[in-house]
Amino acid sequence: MMSPSGGGEPVRHASNEDTADKIEWSVFLLEKNPGRGVMALAVVAFTAYFVWSLMESAWLTGVSVFILIASLSTFFFPTRFRLDAETVAVRNLFYWRTRKWSEFRGMRRNGDKIKLVTFTRDSRLDNYRGMLIMLPEDDEAVLDFIRLRLKEREHEPAEQS
Numbered sequence: 001m002m003s004p005s006g007g008g009e010p011v012r013h014a015s016n017e018d019t020a021d022k023i024e025w026s027v028f029l030l031e032k033n034p035g036r037g038v039m040a041l042a043v044v045a046f047t048a049y050f051v052w053s054l055m056e057s058a059w060l061t062g063v064s065v066f067i068l069i070a071s072l073s074t075f076f077f078p079t080r081f082r083l084d085a086e087t088v089a090v091r092n093l094f095y096w097r098t099r100k101w102s103e104f105r106g107m108r109r110n111g112d113k114i115k116l117v118t119f120t121r122d123s124r125l126d127n128y129r130g131m132l133i134m135l136p137e138d139d140e141a142v143l144d145f146i147r148l149r150l151k152e153r154e155h156e157p158a159e160q161s
Helices: 034-055 058-071 140-154
Strands: 011-014 020-027 079-084 087-091 096-100 106-110 113-117 131-134
Touching: 020 140, 034 058, 079 131, 079 140, 087 131, 106 140, 113 140
Parallel strands: none
Antiparallel strands: 011 020, 020 079, 079 087, 087 096, 106 113, 113 131
């Protein structure tokens, strides 16, 4: 598997040499951006101090720090990505999400991230319905895998409700 920082190549698992059945990698943003890590930890420390000085409650201080760290878990902890023939999975210590390829209609790339979108045209709802995939440093295999799955999706018959 890749190093936690996202360096190296994604691990590919294939039943034959032509197509991969699944691909996995992990990205650790704190390791890639130590300066931002110092700022994030300073915000957490300031929040703890602020809550303690206002409430003087260790319990509320702990809860506020926990909520803040959980909300920033994509930054503070390695995030693992797994793409297979049926699903897209994103996991870290506080976040687990698995979605089927059939839910997505396309992708939008922005730097080292891809947003899997649920509408063929741009929509504000994709901020809530889409899924963000952070790419590894060697992203060609991942991009090819995503393009292949989305192209397969185009050729599937429409689901009837």
